Amino acid sequence: MAPRTNDSAPENEERSEATGAARRQKRSAFQPVRRLRTRPFRPTGVQGAEPPRGVEGAEPLQDGTGRGGGGEEHTEQHTAAARRSRALHLAGCAALLAIALTAGSIALGAVHDDTATGVAPASAAVSPGLLATGDLDTGIASLQAHLRDQPRDVSGWATLGLAYVEQARTKGDPSRYPQADRAFKRSLSLNGDNDQALAGRAALAAARHDFEDALKYADQALKVNPYSERALCTRVDALVELGRYTDASQAADTADDRRPGIPVFTRYAYVRELRGDVRTAQRVLDQALSSAVTPGDIAYVATQLGQLAWNQGDYESALTHYARALAADDNYVPALEGRARAQAASGDRDAATKGLADVVSRYPLPGPLVELGELYESAGDQVKADDQYALVDAWTALARANGVNADLDTALAAADHGDKASALRAARAEWDRRQTVHTADALAWALHVNGQDDEALPYARKATATGYRNAAFLYHRGVIERATGNAEDAREHLRAALKLNPGFSPLGAREARTALKDLEAAK
Numbered sequence: 283m284a285p286r287t288n289d290s291a292p293e294n295e296e297r298s299e300a301t302g303a304a305r306r307q308k309r310s311a312f313q314p315v316r317r318l319r320t321r322p323f324r325p326t327g328v329q330g331a332e333p334p335r336g337v338e339g340a341e342p343l344q345d346g347t348g349r350g351g352g353g354e355e356h357t358e359q360h361t362a363a364a365r366r367s368r369a370l371h372l373a374g375c376a377a378l379l380a381i382a383l384t385a386g387s388i389a390l391g392a393v394h395d396d397t398a399t400g401v402a403p404a405s406a407a408v409s410p411g412l413l414a415t416g417d418l419d420t421g422i423a424s425l426q427a428h429l430r431d432q433p434r435d436v437s438g439w440a441t442l443g444l445a446y447v448e449q450a451r452t453k454g455d456p457s458r459y460p461q462a463d464r465a466f467k468r469s470l471s472l473n474g475d476n477d478q479a480l481a482g483r484a485a486l487a488a489a490r491h492d493f494e495d496a497l498k499y500a501d502q503a504l505k506v507n508p509y510s511e512r513a514l515c516t517r518v519d520a521l522v523e524l525g526r527y528t529d530a531s532q533a534a535d536t537a538d539d540r541r542p543g544i545p546v547f548t549r550y551a552y553v554r555e556l557r558g559d560v561r562t563a564q565r566v567l568d569q570a571l572s573s574a575v576t577p578g579d580i581a582y583v584a585t586q587l588g589q590l591a592w593n594q595g596d597y598e599s600a601l602t603h604y605a606r607a608l609a610a611d612d613n614y615v616p617a618l619e620g621r622a623r624a625q626a627a628s629g630d631r632d633a634a635t636k637g638l639a640d641v642v643s644r645y646p647l648p649g650p651l652v653e654l655g656e657l658y659e660s661a662g663d664q665v666k667a668d669d670q671y672a673l674v675d676a677w678t679a680l681a682r683a684n685g686v687n688a689d690l691d692t693a694l695a696a697a698d699h700g701d702k703a704s705a706l707r708a709a710r711a712e713w714d715r716r717q718t719v720h721t722a723d724a725l726a727w728a729l730h731v732n733g734q735d736d737e738a739l740p741y742a743r744k745a746t747a748t749g750y751r752n753a754a755f756l757y758h759r760g761v762i763e764r765a766t767g768n769a770e771d772a773r774e775h776l777r778a779a780l781k782l783n784p785g786f787s788p789l790g791a792r793e794a795r796t797a798l799k800d801l802e803a804a805k
Contacts, residue, residue: 638650739768
């Protein structure tokens, strides 16, 4: 829907969540920080990252109800009761998902009430820094109040759009994306050469996984302002997600020369990690953490370090980094999720399950939902596992309805926990759009679960070709090599997966060990 022509106020649905249980998601990837560089500064020339990520047609797995003795009649009654109970529980889960993702809409009207509290002065409302250092919901409320009084404020509309993109990310609510789009369009209608809104549209396109448009808008913003930090960073993200890794490396160097700081450092580190250069990635992230000042920046960078350590199987270091992140911001969801994964890999399943259950109760996103489902499944509770997988499907439907391309999430989740044919369709579609190590791995695995291992093998090799150290990729390749009769290669890659990160997945790691044991026995 186009923006209202009445400039006296923003649209009703663009009013902020000024009251209620707003959690302090304070991190902004674009807050200026003390300037340090990853490399010596070069005055001329440039040299040659991926932050946050479901399931079409996913079908619940069999839950094995009817357990217990007492005769055939008792078993049938027990089964029927269990099915009724599970149906009610799933309905409740779906309702909770709907409530979690629409709670903001219920609270939006509070800003129109003159008695609403928590609205910052209008002079502060137009500052992106407010959105980085304060309560995001209160910042949006301030912007809404300001724009009702100053509806032709170009920067204010652009900042509002950026705030909606950040709100969608931190709350797992893709319904904010259309609101962001309308705000950016309003800003550009007032000034078409507005680099803040163009960079915002680039960030919005990236959040929707439309990386071609993300690159286009980032380039447009950089023509207006070559030093736009947001555009420089989104350009790196888009090139990474399009599989153009050499170009992404050059873009990261350019960004580092022009606007060194935490947002650039984290992208620079990820580009290096994708090439297998973990040492450089860690050095750059350590430098970023040393320059972090605000709690949000500390939480963000420490979480990146935790993820890097977890990928290498260093769970002790990962937990230390996550503890530092949560000391800075005890509600920072990526750190809570990362800590739970590290706890699971370390063998503390109870703490991991409790932690992930808390995460998905507030932010029901595909990654933690699948992880929690696999923890339940590995513990033998198939009913609870199926509930999590069903909610992934609900999230995907909502994401698609708000313009998010969820094919990669669909392929990964459905291949293991849903409709295998749907997984393959989604994986092929995503590979046609962008050829990255992640889409190669997803397509390889979707082909495997559909029994097409000969076609899968080249994609599994592509997924590991850059040197990126990812245990799941190595596991998938090993399984596919075993299925195609390449036993020696299969043993090599299954061993490598378990050596790198022996707890990379509650189910996958167990299956990797079983497959390797069978291969060793067959020698």
